Amino acid sequence: MxxxxxARGLHKSFNGVKAVNGIDLRINEGEIFGLLGPNxxxxxxxxxMLATLIKPxxxxxxxxxxxxxxxxxxxxxxxxxVFQDPSSDDLLxxxxxxxxxxxxxxxxxxxxxxxxxxxxxxxxxxxxxHRRMKTYSGGMRRRLELAxxxxxxxxxxxxxxPTLGLDPxxxxxxxxxxxxxxxxKRVTIIVTTHYMDEADLLCxxxxxxxxxxxxxxDTPANLKKRVGGDVVRISARSPNLRxxxxxxxxxxxxTDGGLLTLxxxxxxxxxxxxLKVVGEVRSVESHFPTLNDVFLHFTGSEIRETEAEGGYFxxxxxxxxx
Amino acid sequence: MGELNGLYALWYREFKVFLRExxxxxxxxxQPLMWLVIFxxxxxxxxxxxxENYQTFIYPGILTMTSxxxxxFFGLYIIMDRRVDFLKEVLVAPLSRTTIFFxxxxxxxxxxxxxxxxxxxxxxxFFGIHFTVLSVIASLVAIFLLMVSILSIGLTIxxxxxxxxxxxxxxxxxxxxxxxxxxxxxPIKNLPSWLYAFVSVNPVSYxxxxxxxxxxxxxxxxxxxxxxxxxxxxxxxxxxxxxxxFGRMRI
Ligand SMILES: Nc1ncnc2c1ncn2[C@@H]1O[C@H](COP(=O)(O)OP(=O)(O)O)[C@@H](O)[C@H]1O
Ligand SMILES: [Mg+2]
Numbered sequence: 049m050x051x052x053x054x055a056r057g058l059h060k061s062f063n064g065v066k067a068v069n070g071i072d073l074r075i076n077e078g079e080i081f082g083l084l085g086p087n088x089x090x091x092x093x094x095x096x097m098l099a100t101l102i103k104p105x106x107x108x109x110x111x112x113x114x115x116x117x118x119x120x121x122x123x124x125x126x127x128x129x130v131f132q133d134p135s136s137d138d139l140l141x142x143x144x145x146x147x148x149x150x151x152x153x154x155x156x157x158x159x160x161x162x163x164x165x166x167x168x169x170x171x172x173x174x175x176x177x178h179r180r181m182k183t184y185s186g187g188m189r190r191r192l193e194l195a196x197x198x199x200x201x202x203x204x205x206x207x208x209x210p211t212l213g214l215d216p217x218x219x220x221x222x223x224x225x226x227x228x229x230x231x232x233k234r235v236t237i238i239v240t241t242h243y244m245d246e247a248d249l250l251c252x253x254x255x256x257x258x259x260x261x262x263x264x265x266d267t268p269a270n271l272k273k274r275v276g277g278d279v280v281r282i283s284a285r286s287p288n289l290r291x292x293x294x295x296x297x298x299x300x301x302x303t304d305g306g307l308l309t310l311x312x313x314x315x316x317x318x319x320x321x322x323l324k325v326v327g328e329v330r331s332v333e334s335h336f337p338t339l340n341d342v343f344l345h346f347t348g349s350e351i352r353e354t355e356a357e358g359g360y361f362x363x364x365x366x367x368x369x370x
Numbered sequence: 371m372g373e374l375n376g377l378y379a380l381w382y383r384e385f386k387v388f389l390r391e392x393x394x395x396x397x398x399x400x401q402p403l404m405w406l407v408i409f410x411x412x413x414x415x416x417x418x419x420x421x422e423n424y425q426t427f428i429y430p431g432i433l434t435m436t437s438x439x440x441x442x443f444f445g446l447y448i449i450m451d452r453r454v455d456f457l458k459e460v461l462v463a464p465l466s467r468t469t470i471f472f473x474x475x476x477x478x479x480x481x482x483x484x485x486x487x488x489x490x491x492x493x494x495x496f497f498g499i500h501f502t503v504l505s506v507i508a509s510l511v512a513i514f515l516l517m518v519s520i521l522s523i524g525l526t527i528x529x530x531x532x533x534x535x536x537x538x539x540x541x542x543x544x545x546x547x548x549x550x551x552x553x554x555x556x557p558i559k560n561l562p563s564w565l566y567a568f569v570s571v572n573p574v575s576y577x578x579x580x581x582x583x584x585x586x587x588x589x590x591x592x593x594x595x596x597x598x599x600x601x602x603x604x605x606x607x608x609x610x611x612x613x614x615x616f617g618r619m620r621i
Contacts, residue, residue: 139386151376
C-alpha cells in the first residue's frame with residue numbers, strides 16, 4: 049500500500065543554520081504518528097515543509113501522493129493543520145472562525161452548516177459556538193482549532209504541539225478527542241510534541257528527533273524495549289563503579305557526578321545486591337523504561353519535563369545513614 | 371469557485387472585525403473631525419480662499435487624508451496576523467496569494483469607504499457641504515481608487531516586516547510627504563515651481579484635486595480626466611507591486 053506521507057532526505061537551513069538535517073519518513077494511512085523532540089529539534093520546520101508553508105533546502109516528499117515541491121496547491125487542499133500558536137481571530141465567534149475556514153478550503157456551500165455542526169459536536173463545543181473566541185479557555189481554543197482542521201475532511205491532519213501549555217486534565221481530554229478523530233474520521237494524524245507521556249499514550253509510532261535528525265523510530269513499546277532493561281537511578285556519595293561493572297545483569301552505566309543511571313535486567317530481583325556494593329546511597333529510584341529513558345538512550349541528553357509520567361511503577365527508597 | 375469563496379472569506383473576516391472594533395471606527399472619524407473643526411476654524415479665522423471658507427476648502431483634503439492614513443495603517447494588521455499563527459492558517463489554505471491579497475484590499479477598502487460615508491454625512495449635516503447623488507458616487511469612486519493604491523502600499527510594507535514599531539516608522543515616512551505634498555491643505559495654483567513639481571508627481575494630489583472639484587464644484591487644477599487617469603494607473607501599479615509582495619511573503 050502506498051504511504052500517506054513519504055519524505056526523503058528533507059533538509060532545511062535558515063541562513064546557514066541547519067534546522068532540519070535529513071529526515072526520512074513513511075507514514076501509513078490511519079496511524080497517529082508522533083514526532084518527539086526537545087524545543088528547537090526541528091519539528092515545526094518539518095511539518096511546515098510537509099504542509100508547503102516553507103520550501104525544503106534539499107530533499108522531497110509526497111503527501112497524499114502529491115509532490116510538496118511541484119503540487120503545493122493540491123497538497124494544501126488535502127491536509128489540515130493545527131498550528132503551535134493560536135491561529136483564530138479572537139474577535140470572531142468559534143462558529144465564524146469555522147465558517148471562514150470552510151470558505152477558504154472550498155467546502156461546498158450546501159454542506160457548510162452541517163459540517164460545522166458535526167465537528168462542533170465532535171469536540172463538545174456546540175454550546176459555546178456563538179461566543180467570541182477571546183472568551184475561550186486555552187483548552188476550548190485548542191479543541192476548536194482541532195475541529196477546524198477537520199472541517200474540510202482532510203486525509204492528513206498535522207497537529208503541532210497540540211497540548212502545549214495546557215493543564216494535565218485538559219491534555220488528557222484533548223488526547224481523547226484526537227483518538228476519537230483518528231477512529232471516527234479515519235484521518236492520519238501527525239503530531240509533534242516534547243511531552244513524553246503524550247507520545248507514549250497517544251501515538252501508534254514515534255520518531256525521536258534531535259538536532260534535525262531522526263534518531264529512532266518505532267512503536268513506544270518497542271522503543272522502550274530497545275533501552276534494554278529497567279532503569280535504576282542511584283544518587284551515591286562515591287559510587288563503587290568497579291564493583292558495579294562486575295554485575296552482569298547491569299547492561300549499561302551512565303554517570304553524572306554522583307548520579308548513576310543503570311540499565312538493569314529485572315531490577316526488582318537485583319536491587320538489593322546493587323545497593324549493597326555501590327557504596328553510601330543517598331537515594332534510589334527504579335522504573336520500567338519510559339520514553340524519557342528512550343530519549344536519553346538515543347541522544348545522551350534528557351528532555352526536561354516537569355510533568356509526571358503515567359504508565360510506570362516507581363519506588364523511592366531513602367537510605368537512613370545520612 | 372474556490373478562489374471566489376476564499377476572497378469572500380477574507381473580506382468577511384475583515385468586515386466582521388471592523389464592525390466589532392467600535393473604537394477603530396470612532397477614532398477614524400473623530401480625527402478628521404478635529405482637523406476640520408480645530409485646524410479649519412483656526413486657520414479659517416484669518417484666511418478665506420477664492421470665496422470658500424477655509425474649513426470648506428480643506429474638507430475634500432480631509433476626506434483624502436482619512437483614506438490615506440487609514441489605508442496605509444491597514445497594513446499593520448498583517449503583522450498582527452503574523453504575530454500569532456493566523457497568517458499561517460490563511461497561507462496554508464489552498465488559495466492563491468493573489469486571492470489573499472485582494473481579499474485584504476477589498477476588506478480594507480470596505481472599512482475605509484464606510485468611514486468616508488460617515489464623514490460625508492457629517493459634512494453635509496454640520497459643515498455646509500452640498501452633495502449631489504453624482505458627486506457622492508464620483509467621489510467614492512475616486513476615493514476607492516486611492517484606497518486600493520494605498521492599501522496595496524501598506525500591505526506590501528506589512529508583508530515584509532515583523533515589527534509593529536518598524537511598520538509605524540516606515541509608514542509615517544510614506545504618509546506624511548504624500549499628505550503634505552498633496553494640496554490637501556493649500557491651493558496649488560500659486561505655488562513656487564519647486565513645490566509644484568513635488569505636488570504634481572504625488573498621485574494623492576490628483577485625488578484631492580478631483581474631490582475638490584467634484585464636491586465643491588470648482589474647476590480641477592489638473593483636469594478631471596487626467597485626475598482619474600492618474601488614479602487608475604497608480605492603483606494598477608500598486609496592485610501589481612502588492613501582488614508581487616504577497617507572492618514572495620514568508621511566513
Ligand atoms: N524562520 C526561521 N528563521 C530562522 N531560524 C529558524 C526559523 N524557524 C526555525 N528556526 C530555527 O530552526 C530550529 C528548529 O526550529 P523548530 O522547527 O521550530 O523546532 P521545534 O518545533 O522542534 O521546537 C531552531 O533552532 C529554530 O531557532
Ligand atoms: Mg515547534
